[in-house]
Amino acid sequence: xxxxxxxxxxxxxxxxxxxxxxxxxxxxxxxxxxxxxxxxxxxxxxxxxxxxxxxxxxxxxxxxxxxxxxxxxxxxxxxxxxxxxxxxxxxxxxxxxxxxxxxxxxxxxxxxxxxxxxxxxxxxxxxxxxxxxxxxxxxxxxxxxxxxxxxxxxxxxxxxxxxxxxxxxxxxxxxxxxxxxxxxxxxxxxxxxxxxxxxxxxxxxxxxxxxxxxxxxxxxxxxxxxxxxxxxxxxxxxxxxxxxxxxxxxxxxxxxxxxxxxxxxxxxxxxxxxxxxxxxxxxxxxxxxxxxxxxxxxxxxxxxxxxxxxxxxxxxxxxxxxxxxxxxxxxxxxxxxxxxxxxxxxxxxxxxxxxxxxxxxxxxxxxxxxxxxxxxxxxxxxxxxxxxxxxxxxxxxxxxxxxxxxxxxxxxxxxxxxxxxxxxxxxxxxxxxxxxxxxxxxxxxxxxxxxxxxxxxxxxxxxxxxxxxxxxxxxxxxxxxxxxxx
Ligand SMILES: *[C@@H]1O[C@H](CO)[C@@H](O)[C@H](O)[C@H]1NC(C)=O
Ligand SMILES: *[C@@H]1O[C@H](CO)[C@@H](O)[C@H](O)[C@H]1NC(C)=O
Numbered sequence: 001x002x003x004x005x006x007x008x009x010x011x012x013x014x015x016x017x018x019x020x021x022x023x024x025x026x027x028x029x030x031x032x033x034x035x036x037x038x039x040x041x042x043x044x045x046x047x048x049x050x051x052x053x054x055x056x057x058x059x060x061x062x063x064x065x066x067x068x069x070x071x072x073x074x075x076x077x078x079x080x081x082x083x084x085x086x087x088x089x090x091x092x093x094x095x096x097x098x099x100x101x102x103x104x105x106x107x108x109x110x111x112x113x114x115x116x117x118x119x120x121x122x123x124x125x126x127x128x129x130x131x132x133x134x135x136x137x138x139x140x141x142x143x144x145x146x147x148x149x150x151x152x153x154x155x156x157x158x159x160x161x162x163x164x165x166x167x168x169x170x171x172x173x174x175x176x177x178x179x180x181x182x183x184x185x186x187x188x189x190x191x192x193x194x195x196x197x198x199x200x201x202x203x204x205x206x207x208x209x210x211x212x213x214x215x216x217x218x219x220x221x222x223x224x225x226x227x228x229x230x231x232x233x234x235x236x237x238x239x240x241x242x243x244x245x246x247x248x249x250x251x252x253x254x255x256x257x258x259x260x261x262x263x264x265x266x267x268x269x270x271x272x273x274x275x276x277x278x279x280x281x282x283x284x285x286x287x288x289x290x291x292x293x294x295x296x297x298x299x300x301x302x303x304x305x306x307x308x309x310x311x312x313x314x315x316x317x318x319x320x321x322x323x324x325x326x327x328x329x330x331x332x333x334x335x336x337x338x339x340x341x342x343x344x345x346x347x348x349x350x351x352x353x354x355x356x357x358x359x360x361x362x363x364x365x366x367x368x369x370x371x372x373x374x375x376x377x378x379x380x381x382x383x384x385x386x387x388x389x390x391x392x393x394x395x396x397x398x399x400x401x402x403x404x405x406x407x408x409x410x411x412x413x414x415x416x417x418x419x420x421x422x423x424x425x426x427x428x429x430x431x432x433x434x435x436x437x438x439x440x441x442x443x444x445x446x447x448x449x450x451x452x453x454x455x456x457x458x459x460x461x462x463x464x465x466x467x468x469x470x471x472x473x474x475x476x477x478x479x480x481x482x483x484x485x486x
Contacts, residue, residue, distance in 0.1 A: 029102060029104065032101040032102045032104050033101075033104060033107055035101070036096055036101050036104060036107065037107065037109070039096075040093075040094055040096065041113065044093055044094070044114075045115075046112070046113060046114055046115045046116075047115070048115065049115065049180070049184060049185070050091040050092050050093050050094070050114075050115050051092055052092045055183075057182070057183060057184065057185070057186045058089060058090075058117075058184065058185050058186070059089065059090070059186050059188055060087055060088070060089045060117045060119065060177075060185055060186070060187050060188065061087065061088045061089070061188050061189075061190045062085070062086070062087055062119065062175055062187055062188065062189055062190065062229055063085075063086040063087075063189070063190040063191060063194075063195060064083055064084070064085060064086075064173070064175075064194045064195065064210075064212075064231055065083065065084040065086070065194065065195040065196075065197075065198055066081060066082075066083060066194050066195070066196055066198075066199050066207070066210060066233070067081075067082040067083060067084060067150075067198055067199065067200060068081065068082040068199070068200040068202070069081050069082075069202045069205055069207075069235075070082055070152065072157075072159075072169070072204070072205065072235070074159045074161060074164075074291060074292060074293055075291060075292065075293050076125075076293075077125075077156055077157055077158060077159050077293060078125045078154050078155070078156060078157065079154070079155050079156075079157040079171045079233070080152065080153070080154045081152070081153050081155070081173075081233075082150070082151075082152055083150070083151050083152075083153055083173075084148060084149070084150050084151075084198075085119075085148070085149050085150075085151055085175075086146065086147070086148050086149075086190075087116075087117060087119060087146075087147045087149075088144060088145060088146040088147070088190075089117060089144075089145055090142070090143045090144050090145070091114060091115065091139075091143045091144075091145050092143060093143075094114065094139055094143050094145070095141065095142055095143040096141050097141070098141040104141070105140065105141045106138055106139060106140045106141065107138075107139050108136045108137070108138055108139070109136060109137060109139060110134060110136055110137075111132075111134055111135055111136060111137040111147055111149075112134055114137055114139070114145060116132070116137075116147065117177060117180070117185055117187075118177055118178045118179055118180070119175050119176065119177050119178075119187065120175070120176070120177075120178050121153050121155060121173060121174065121175055122174040122175070122176055122228060123155045123156045123157075123172060123173070123174050124153065124154065124155060124156075125154045125155055125156040126153075126154040132149055132151070133149050133150060133151065135147070135148060135149050135150075153173065155171065155172075155173050157169065157170075157171035157172070158170075159293060160297060161292050161293065161295065161297060161299045162297040162298075162299060162300065163299070163300050163484070164237075164242075164288075164292065164299035164300060164301055164302075165237060165239040165241075165242030165243065165246070165247070165299075165300075165301060166237070166239050166300065166484055166485050167237055167299075168208070168234065168235060168236040168237065169234075169235045169237070170232055170233070170234055170235070171232070171233045171235065172230050172231070172232055172233075173230070173231040173232075173233065174228050174229070174230045174231075175187065175228060175229050175230075175231075176226065176227065176228030176229070177226075177227075181224035181225065181226055182216060182224060182225035182226055182227045183224050183225070186227055187214070187227050187228065187229055188214070188229075189212040189214055189229045191212065192211065192212055193209060193210050193211045193212050193231075194210030194211075194212060194231045194233070196209075196210060203238070204237060204238055204241070205235045205236065205237060205238065206235065206236040206237075206238055207233070207234070207235060208234040208235070208236050209234045210231050210232065210233050210234070211231070211232055211234075212229055212230065212231045212232075213229070213230050213232070214227060214228070214229050214230075215227070215228050215229075215230055216228075239485060242301070243485070246284060246287065246288060246301060247301060247304075247481065249284065250281060250284050250304070250305065250308065251478045251481075253277055253280050253281060254277070254281070254308045254311075254312070254474050254477070254478070255471075255474055255478075256273070256277055257273075257274060257277045257308075257311070257312045257315055257470065257474065258315065258466075258467050258468075258470035258471045258474060259273075259467070260273040260274050260277075260315060260316070260319055261315070261318075261319065261322075261463040261464070261466050261467035261470070262463070262464075262467055265322075265323055265326040265327075265456075265459060265460075265463075270319045270323060271316060271319055271320060271323070274312055274313075274315055274316030274319060275316060277312050278309060278312050278313065278316070281305055281308055281309050281312065282309070284305060285302065285305040285306075285309070288301055288302055288305065289302070300481065300484055301481070304477065304481045307477055308474070308477065311470065311473055311474070311477075315466065315470050318466055322459050322462050322463055322466070323459070325455055325458055325459040325462065326455065326456055326459035326460075328452065328455035328456075328459075329452050329455070330445075330448030330449060330451055330452045331448075332451065332452075332455060334451055334454070335451070335454045335455060335458055339458060340454075343458050343461050343462070344454070344457060344458065344461070347461050347465060348457065348461045351461060351464035351465060351468070352464075353457065353460050353461050353464055
């Protein structure tokens with residue numbers, strides 16, 4: 001029992017000793033860091049370029065990591081991006097012998113204590129010139145300073161929307177020293193491209209690389225060089241959003257437009273369909289115009305809209321002209337011979353137009369009805385007896401003879417006075433004349449009606465012709481724009 005308690009006592013004593021020793025080491029490190037800091041910054045100025053020989057150049061290595069694309073404003077030509085900017089350089093006055101400071105090889109201190117290169121984004125498009133973020137820098141014993149700073153940059157970017165929504169863009173991010181020339185501060189890109197390993201996938205843009213190029217610009221003949229590093233962000237737009245929201249509805253609507261020619265002329269909706277489609281397209285065009293910069297380059301989709309709208313305007317105008325033909329009616333001139341040959345003979349066969357009103361009834365039944373009509377000769381409203389005698393006969397000359405014979409027969413049967421019959425004969429002649437007149441009228445009326453029907457048929461053939469023409473045009477335009485996407 002006693003020996004047991006003794007051993008436990010010795011163990012706890014041992015632990016205590018170890019703890020005290022550790023404490024000493026820890027405090028020694030902290031003390032050294034403190035000492036180091038005080039010694040380093042005793043007579044250090046962060047205002048001056050930290051080189052021993054002022055003729056010597058100070059190399060600043062720059063590395064950009066693209067974290068996220070915040071926004072691409074096509075209208076104002078501004079790219080907002082979230083970047084991490086890593087700069088490193090050697091400070092000639094911030095070196096120490098790490099053995100003298102108990103192996104302390106690096107310290108982290110606020111960046112505003114040390115000299116920092118004034119590297120800025122040249123093509124910045126921000127309203128406020130905000131100061132760089134005051135993050136810490138890592139200071140290594142050999143004087144190497146590494147400064148990581150996050151930044152939200154707004155850079156100007158020339159946006160070419162000619163191929164919207166199938167466009168790709170190139171945005172330059174040019175970094176350079178604002179005041180130092182190339183003989184004082186030289187800027188070097190650490191990699192030959194921006195770092196994209198931490199990129200957060202963007203919904204609208206695909207990144208196709210971010211190559212970096214160093215440019216040295218010399219203004220005038222003999223002055224100092226001004227180096228800069230330009231990162232070119234290559235972006236490709238993901239177009240499915242625009243295809244579904246701007247392109248497909250327009251294609252569908254434009255396929256509706258040629259059907260306006262198929263609408264029956266009497267429905268009175270032919271023109272309003274065209275105008276409605278035109279208005280719908282205008283709405284889409286306004287939507288596109290709102291997001292596009294007002295530049296010379298009309299985007300592809302805008303061209304498509306304009307082409308479609310022109311086509312629909314033309315189709316509506318043609319519809320109006322064809323409506324006029326349709327309503328030519330009986331008072332019009334007859335269909336000219338060439339039109340009769342070209343339109344009624346050939347084109348009607350090509351476009352399968354048989355007769356007016358064939359939409360709902362089959363052509364065969366229509367034909368039968370016509371034959372019946374011809375048999376009746378159009379005299380449906382004649383008295384029954386006359387019709388029975390005249391049926392299936394030529395109206396022209398037989399009429400008089402038949403009537404005469406009939407009348408004589410009738411009177412003979414009734415046994416009336418012959419003189420009265422002769423007297424009455426002149427009165428019947430009068431009647432025959434009238435009937436002849438009525439027959440002529442009806443014949444004229446029928447001819448006129450045929451003329452009207454002919455015009456209607458001309459209108460219908462033209463309608464079909466243009467329907468197919470416009471269908472083909474819409475189809476080719478859609479294929480063309482979809483082809484651009486591929
Ligand atoms: C800076 O970099 C250049 C090469 O780009 C090199 O020749 C020069 O020695 C470097 N200067 C310093 C001080 O490291
Ligand atoms: C972007 O930078 C590259 C490389 O410096 C240059 O060739 C290109 O012309 C620049 N583009 C624009 C739009 O300034």
